[in-house]
Amino acid sequence: MGVPEKIKQIEDEIAKTQVNKNTNHHLGILRAKIAKLKREQEDARNKGKSSSTGGYDVKKSGDGTVAIVGLPNVGKSTLLNQLTNSKSKVGSYKFTTLTVVPGIMEYKGAAIQILDLPGIIEQAAKGRGLGKRILSVARNADLILLMIDVFQPEVHPLLRKELMGMGIRPDEEPPETIIEKTRIGGVAVTNLVDITKISHKLVKDILHVYKIHNARVIIREDISVDQLIDIILGNRSYVGTLTALNKVDLVNKGYIKEIEDRLKCKFIPISADANLNLDTLKEQIYQRLDFIRIYLRPKGGHADKVEPLIMKNGSSVLDVCNKLHREMKKELRYARVWGNSVKFGGQRVGLAHSLMDEDILTIFTR
Ligand SMILES: Nc1nc2c(ncn2[C@@H]2O[C@H](COP(=O)(O)OP(=O)(O)O)[C@@H](O)[C@H]2O)c(=O)[nH]1
Ligand SMILES: [Mg+2]
Structure with a gap:
């Protein structure tokens, strides 16, 4: 039996199994098995291929990167052109944008890189080249802007599902649990908080699915089976999202309210074309990127x-040095x-010191 058939078989079994306390353990193991098979399938597909994203390698620039993700024709290119100095082709037909078009949005002293991606269509995460390459750009962004059309807002959960399929965990934090492989001693599980969704036995059995027989597991959060699998598989990407509902120039307020009630998620109503509410969008992007401003003060001078x-x-003095000049940290004496x-004021600190918004910093070098 091939891998796809095995996956199908387990999926069928999951579908047949009632979810309750007694089946929880069994279902957890099945989920772990599926995730493992999918990873194997993925690895086999990528074998021999370079890890490059083809024409989708974009150099990160600016202070943060935002990827616009949405179906074709929702207004992504129009928005990029409004927010940045860039010109992306706008068309009333699908697939106008075939590569990634970057632009820089200047806002409150920050240079924010915005990426206009080709529209994704359903099942993009499952492969078929293009969609996967698009989503791999989103994986590396600092923020994902999900863009939906006012007449098709119901695609929102589908977009999130596509992101999940690419190993992105939208708006989640990395689970606070550590798995440390050891050479002997079996699997030892310690939970530092109450756990309700998973038992020690299930943790052990899931680790066994992944052929991990010796490890120390320290659980610091009430994690789920899926979160445990995420930790084992690694390379998940935890990216925040914002949602923009575009083309609201075409509808009235009541219509937008209706969508709000239906969608059960917060969104920013905008019109990229008619320039409505874009200031709010810019501000929210800036807020979500969670920047701090550091004022540099030369020795004996003014900031x-x-x-x-x-x-x-959360940046440290070291991060500032790295941003200013690659070689600078070697020269640093203190700050x-x-x-x-x-x-x-004027406190002496080392490289590891974490800075806060509007700190003034003087760096003393050799
Ligand atoms: N009415 C209206 N049309 C828009 C708006 N934004 C974009 N459009 C139109 O929607 C079509 C697709 O826009 P485009 O930016 O190419 O979409 P993309 O495929 O997501 O990049 C174009 O005809 C745009 O003029 C908007 O806010 N309101
Ligand atoms: Mg476009």
Whole structure:
């Protein structure tokens, strides 16, 4: 029996099995088996192929990258042209955009790279070249902008499903659980919080499916079976999403309200073409990218309060050095910081010090 048949067989068995307390264990193992087979299938497909994404390799630039994902014709290219200095072809027919078109949006001192991707069609994640390559660009973005048409809002869950199929976990945080492989001792599970969705025995049995027989597992969160599988398989991409509902110039407020009630998710109503509500969209993109502004102050001089350095929240002095100059960290002696991340102004800190929004930083080099 080939891999696709095996997957089908297990899927059928899952479909037949009632979900309840008694079947929970069995279903968990079946899910682990499917995920393993799918991974094998994927590996076999990629064998011999280079890991390059073909014409879809885009150089990341700017302070953060946002990928626009949506079906053809929803207005992705129109939006890119409105938000950035770039010109992407707009057409009233499908598949106008065949490659990735990047543009830079300047906002509050940040240069945000926006990527206009070709429209994805259903089942993109399952392969068929193009769709998969498109989604692999989205995997590496800092934020995904899901774009839906006001007359077709119901595709929203499908888009999310496509992302999931590519190993993206939209709006999820990496589960707080560690699996440390060991050489002997079997599988030892410790939970530091109450766990309700998975038992120690199920953790062990799922690890066995993946031929992991010796490991220390430390669970710090009430994880599900799927989250455990995610951790075992690794290389999941945890990317936040925003949803824009486009072409609202064509409908009235009542219509939008109706969609709101139906969709059960927050979205930003916009019109890319008529330039409606794009300021709100820009602000939300900026917020979601979670930047901090760092003002650099030369030794003995005044801080440059006009052009802050834009960094990701949680960045350290080392991250700043790397952004300024690749070789800089070798030259660094120490840094001084004024602002919220330190107890007193001018405090001396090391490379690992985490900075906060509007900190002032002086770097002392050799
Ligand atoms: N009425 C209206 N039409 C729009 C809007 N945004 C885009 N369009 C039109 O929708 C069509 C597809 O737009 P395009 O940007 O090429 O979509 P893409 O395939 O997602 O890149 C074009 O005819 C656009 O002029 C909008 O906000 N309102
Ligand atoms: Mg387009």
